[in-house]
Amino acid sequence: MATQKLYAGAKLREMRTRFGLTQKDFAAKLGVSLPYLNQMENNNRPVSTTVVLALAQEFGMDVTELSTGDSERLVSDMREALADPVFADATPPLADLRLAASNAPALARAFLALHRSYRQTHERLASLDEALGREDARLEASPWEEVRDFFHYCDNYIDAVDRAAENFANQGTGPGRIGETAQSVLERMGITIELSDIAPLRQFDAEAGLLRLSTRASPETRLFQTLLQVALLRQDKLLEATLDFARFRSDEARAIAKIGLANYFAGAALMPYGAFLEAAQTHRHDLEVLGARFGASIEQVAHRLSTLQRPGAKGIPFFFARVDQAGTITKRHSATRLQFARFGGACPLWNVHRAFETPGRFLRQLAETPDGVRYVNLARDVSKPGGSFGAPVRRYAIALGCEVRHADALVYADTLDVTNAEAFEPIGISCRICERKTCHQRSVPPLERRLSIDANRRGVLPYEVN
Template identity: 85%
Template sequence: MRNRKLYAGAKLREMRTRLALTQKDFAAKLGVSLPYLNQMENNNRPVSTTVVLALAQEFGMDVTELSSGDSERMVSDMREALADPVFADAMPPLADLRLAASNAPALARAFLELHRSYRQSHERLASLDEALGREDARIQASPWDEVRDFFHYCDNYIDAVDRAAERFAGGPATGVEPVRQAALAQLSDRGIEVQTADMAPLRLYDPDSRVLRLSARVPPETQLFQMLLQVALLRQDALLEATLDFARFQSEEARAIAKIGLANYYAGAAMMPYGAFLAAAQDHRHDLERLSLEFGASIEQVAHRLSTLQRPGAKGVPFFFARVDQAGTITKRHSATRLQFARFGGACPLWNVHRAFETPGRFLRQLAETPDGVRYVNLARDVSKPGGSWGAPVRRYAIALGCEVRHAGSLVYADNLDIDNANAYEPIGISCRICERRDCHQRSVPPLERRLTVEANERGILPYRVG
C-alpha cells in the first residue's frame, strides 16, 4: 500500500481564516516558523506530525479532516474528465492534478463544470433534429448532475439538517414507534390527516384537504420514510431553503431537486438519528440486518446512512456506498473513502455488486484492491423493489458498501476473510479509460494514458497490448 505525504494547504488557510488569525499568530500557536507555515499553506511542504498534533491539542481539530474532503474527489473527477477523447494525449501528470486540487480548488471545479457543460452540449447536439422540434429546446447543465455534485462535495453530510433530524427524533433513546408517533403528532398539529391507500404513488399530499396518503403497497419502513419526508417539507422548510441559498444552484430545476434530496436526507436522519445510530453500528459491528430491525429501516436505507456518518468530532467508519441498476449504471454514489466513483457511465465489472443480481437476498463479500494499491472490504446485495401488485414493474437494483481493509475489525462481514493474503484481493478499478491495469480481462476500452501495441499474428485476451 502506498503512503503519501499529507499536503493540506487549503485546509490550513481555511482554518486560519475562520479563526481570524494572522500567519504569524497561527505559526506561533502551531509551534513552527512563519516561513514554514507559509510553505505548508502553499503546499510546498507537507503537514508535519508536530503540526497535526498541535492542531488537535490547540484547536481541537479532527485531524482526519486534513486528509479527507474535496481534494481526492476532485483528482478522481479530473482524471475521468481528462480521459475524454476530446483531450487526446493531453493528460497531465497525476502530481499536477493533485497540485491543482489542493492549491486551486476553485479552478479545478470550474474545469469540471466546463467539461460537464461540454458533455451536455455534445449529447444535445447529437439529437439536434429532435431538439429543434421542441419549443423548450436549450442547452444547459443537467440539474440532476448539479445536485449530485453538491452532495458529493459536501461529503454527503449536511450538518444543520442532520442535527435538526436528531433533535426531532428525541436524542439517543429512540425507537421506531416513538419516531412514528412524533411524525404523526407534527402533522396533526398542522391539521393534517394521514391515511393509507391502495395506490401506485408512494406518497400523495393534498394541501387543500390537508390529507397525506401513503401507499399501502409498500413496506412499513417506506411508509415511515415518506411520512418523515413530508414532515421535513412542511416543518423544516426554512432550514431547507437556507441550505439551498448556500448552495447557489444554477437553475430552479436543480434547486427543486435538491430540496427533495435534503428532505430525503432529513427523513433518513430522523429514522436513524446520528448518535444512536452510530453507537448501534459500532455495537453491532455494522451488521446491516440488525440495524435494519432496530431502526425499522430497509437494508438500502441503513447502508446509505452508514455512508453519511462524517460528523466532525464524531465520525464513523468511512464507507463508500453505491446503487447500480441491471445495466451497471450507478444511480446513487457516495464515498467517504479514497475510492471515488466514475461520474459518467457504469461501475467496474469486476466489482461484486454486479453479481448480486444473481443471488437475490444474499450478501456477497469481496476483498478488492484498486490500482493505487488501496485494499477494501466490499459488501453487495440486491435490493429489488416489487411494484406491489400483479403486473406492476419490479425495480431491480443492487447496492455496494465498503471500507478500507484497515477497518475490517469493525465489520462483522470481514470475519473469516483472509485479509492478510495478498492473493485474496481481486483487482478492481474505477473507469476503463483511466484504469492503469494492463492485463485486465474485462477491459472495455484501452486506457487513455498508455500506448498500444497491435500484433496481427498474435491474439491474447485483448486485441492489443497496453504499453
Template identity: 75%
Template sequence: MATQKLYAGAKLREIRARLALTQKSFADKLGVSLPYLNQMENNHRPVSASVVLALAQEFGLDVTELTVGESERLVSDMREALADPVFAATSPPLADLRLAASNAPALARAFLDLHRAYRQTHERLASLDEALGREDASLRPSPWEEVRDFFHYCDNYIDAVDRAAEHFATPGGAPQDITRTAITALERRGITVTFTDQPETRRYDPATKRLTLSNRTAGPTQRFQLLLQVALLTQNELIEATLDLARFATPEARDIAKIGLANYFAGAALLPYRAFQAAALQTRHDLERLADLFGASIEQVAHRLSTLQRPGAKGIPFFFVRVDQAGTITKRHSATRLQFARFGGACPLWNVHRAFESPGQFLRQLAETPDGVKYLCLSRDVSKPGGAFLAPVKRYAIGLGCEVQHAPQLVYADGLDLKGHFEPIGISCRICERPACHQRSVPPLERRLKVDPDRRGLLPYEIAE
C-alpha cells in the same frame, strides 16, 4: 517505501477561517513560525507531524479531514475528465493535479464544469433529431448532475439538517416512536394522516391538509415517506436557507435539491446520528440487525453508514453505491479514497454486479484498486415490489465497503483472510491502468496501443508501457 508528504494548504486555511484566527494567532497555537505557516497554507511545504498533532490537541481536529475529502475527489474527477480523447495531447502528471486540487479547488471545479458542458454539447450534436426545431435547444448544465455534485462535495453530510433531524427524532436524547412523533408533528399543523390502498406511495393535498400514504409499500418506505413530508412542511425554512447557500444555477436544480434535502432529513430522522452510530459499533455494522433495530431497510442503513461524517464524531469512512441491472450507477457516495466513474457503469469485476445472481444474500469481496488501496466490499440485491400482482418491481444492487484497515470492525470480515488475495478492480475501463484485464471493454485512453495481427492474447491489442 517513502511516505507520501501531506500537502493540505486549502484545508489549513479553511480551518483557520472556521476558528476566526489570524495567521499569527494560528501559528502561535500550532507552535510554528508565521512564515512556516504561510508556506504550509500555500503548499510550499508539507504539513508536518508536529502540526498534525497540534491540530488534534489544540482544536480537537479529526486529522482525517486533512487527508480524505474534496481534494481526493477532485483529483479523481480531473483524471477521468482528462482521459477524454479531446485531451489526447495533454497529460498533466498526477502531482500537478494534486497541486491544483489543493491550491486552486475552485479552478479545478470550474474545469470539471467546463468539461461537463463540453460533453453535453457533444451529446446533443450526436442526437440532433432531438434538438432540431426546438427553441430551447441551447445547452444548460444538467440539474440532476449539479445536485449530485453538491452532495458529493459535501461528503453527503449536511450538518444543520442532520442535527435538526436528530433533535426531531430524539428530543432530549431519548429515542421516540418515530412514526408517532411524525404524525403528532403533522397533526399539530392541522394535517390528517391516512393510510389507503392507493398506488401512489405518498400524496399530500395542501387544500384539504391531508397526507395519504400507501398500504402497499413496506413499513420502512412508509416511515421514510412520512418523515419526508414532515421535512417539507416543518423544516422548510432550514431547507430554503441551505439552498440559498448552495446557489444552484437553475430553478430545476434547486427544486431537485429541495427534495434531496428532505430525503436527507427523513433518513437522518429515521436513523438519528448518535443513536445509530452507537448501534452500528455495538452490532459491528451488521446491516440486518441495524435494519431491525430502527425499522429501516437494508438500503437505508447502508446509505446512512456512508454519511456518518460529523466533525469530531466520524464513523468508519464507507463508500456506498446502487446500480441497476444494466450496471448504471443510480446512487453513489464515497467517504473513502475510492471514487466512482462520473459517466457510465462501474468496473465489471466488482462484486456489486454479481449480487443479482444471488438474491437475498450478502456477497463479500476483498478488492484492490490500481492505486494499491485495499477494500472490503459488501454487496446485496435489493428489490422494491410494487405491492400488487401487475405492479412493476424495481431491482437494484447496493455496494458498501471500507478500506481494509477498518474491516475488523465489521462482522462481514469474520473468516476472511485480510492478508490474502485481493481481486483487482478499477473505476472504469477508460482510465484503468491495468494492462492485462480480461474484462476490459475499451482501451485506456492515456496509454498507447500496439496491434499485432499475428498474435491474440486476452485482448486484440497490447497496452504499451
C-alpha cells in the same frame, strides 16, 4: 518505511478563513512563524506534527480531515474527465492534477463544470431530434448532476440538517417510536395521515391537511415518506438556508436539492446519528440487525452508514452505491479513497453486478484497486415491487464497502482471509483510467499507455498494453 509527508494548504486556508483570522494571528495560535505558515498554505512545506497537534488543541479539529476531503475526489474526477478522447493529445501528468486539486480546488471544479457542459453539448448535438424538436432546449449543466455533486463534495454529511434530525428523534418516547413522534407532530399541525391504495408513495394536500400514503409501499417506505413530509413542513427554513448556501445555478437544481435534503433529514431522523453509530459499532455493522433495530430498509441502512462523517465522531469511512441492471450508477458516495466513475459505467469485475444473479443474498468480495488499496465489498440486490399486477418492478443492486483495515469491525468480513493477497480481486474505476494490463474485461485501452498490435498474435485483447 518512510513516513508520507502531509500537504494540506487548501485545508489550512479554509480553516483560517472560517475563523476570520489573519495569517499573523493564525500563525501565532499554531506556534509557527508567519513565513512558515505561508509556505504550508501554499504547499511549499508539509504540515508539521507540531501544527497538527495545535490544530487539535486550539481549534478542536479532527486532524484526519487534513488528509481526506475534496483533494482525492478532485484528482479522481479530473482523471476521469481527462479520459475523454478530446484530451488524448494533452493529458497532464498525475502530479500536476494533484497540485491543482491541492492548491487550486476552485479551478479544478471549474474545469469539471466546463467538461460537463461540453459533454452535454455533445450529447445534445448527437440527439438532433431533441435539440431541434424542443423550443426550450438548453445547453447547460444537468440539475441532477449539480445536486449529486453538491452532496458528493459535502462528504454526504450535512451537519445542520443531521443535528436537527437527531434533535427531532430525541423528542420521541424511545427507540423505534419515531413514527409516533412524526404522526403526533403532524396531528398538532392539523394534518391527518391516511393510508390509501394509490400509485404515488406519498401525496400531500395542503389545503385539506391530508397526507396520503400508499398501502402498496412497505412499512419502512411509508415511515420514511412521513418523516420526509415532516422535514418539508417543519424544517423549511433550515432547508432553504442550506440551499442559499449551496448557490445552485438553476431553480430545477434547487428544487431537486430540497427534496434531497428532506430525504437526508428523514434518514437521519429514522437513524439518529449518536444512537445509530453506537448500534452500528455494537453489532459490527450488520445491516439486517440495524434495519430491524431502527425500522429501516437494507438500502436505507447502507446509505446511512456512508454518512457517518461528523467531525469528532466519525464512523468507518464507507463507500455506498446503487446500480441499475444496465450497470449505471444511480446513487454514489465515497468517504473512502475509492471513487466512482462519473462518465461511464462501473468496473465489470465489481461484485455489485453479480448481485442480480443471487437475489436476497449478500455477496462478499475482497478487492484491490490499481493504487494498491484493498477493500471489503458487500453487494445485494434490492427489488421494489410496483404493488399491483402488471406494475413494473424496479430492480437495483446496492454496494457498501470499506478499506480492509476496518475488517475486524465488520461482521461480513468474518471467515474472509484478509491476509491472503491472492484473495483480493483486481477492480478499477473505469477502463480508460485503469492501468491494469491484462484485464480480461477491458472494454477500451487505458488512456495513459501505449499499445502494441501484432496481427499474427491474439491474446485476451486484440492489443497489448505497454
